[in-house]
Amino acid sequence: MLGLTGPRASRPRRVERMPVPQPAVLFVCLGNICRSPLAEAAFRQEAQRRGLEVEIDSAGTGSWHIGDPPDRRAQAVALKHGVDISGYRGRQVKPDDFRRFTHVVALDRDNLADLKRLRPSDGTARLMLLLDAVEGRQGKSVADPYYGEDAGFEVTWADAVAGAKGLADWIEGEG
């Protein structure tokens, strides 16, 4: 039998593992004043509750609301559920987001299609829909409440909370 001799013979086999990067999640909708700030708020609340170390931000594919605070109805529903989002400010998605964040999470299918177009070739982020993390709602969009009644924002909040819990489970499972 051929055997190794010399220094290589006794060296233990080592399985090389890629280091798991600290999770960083960017939520993306169209305007960054309604759905993605609520997803950001719900996920901040969920991550804090679990002690999950994660960077969190939100952005829009559109440019209309750069620098604006969230819609007053989004602010009201978040505050009602324990998160003050009055200090959030709108920003637009940029190429570096696809390298900086581990997960870029679209609120609806149009946003996801736009993100796939915007992703640079060296983008490393995983692209997904928020509701992909919710059992039975994979592939579905969070409805845009912007042109609707105030009550629509409670529906958005409920979707954001369900997505936040599913996503936190998902990320904890990856770690």
Ligand code: 4NP
């Ligand atoms: P969001 O809602 O994408 O959930 O922030 C919208 C906010 C603003 C506009 C559209 C959607 N807009 O056309 O200005």
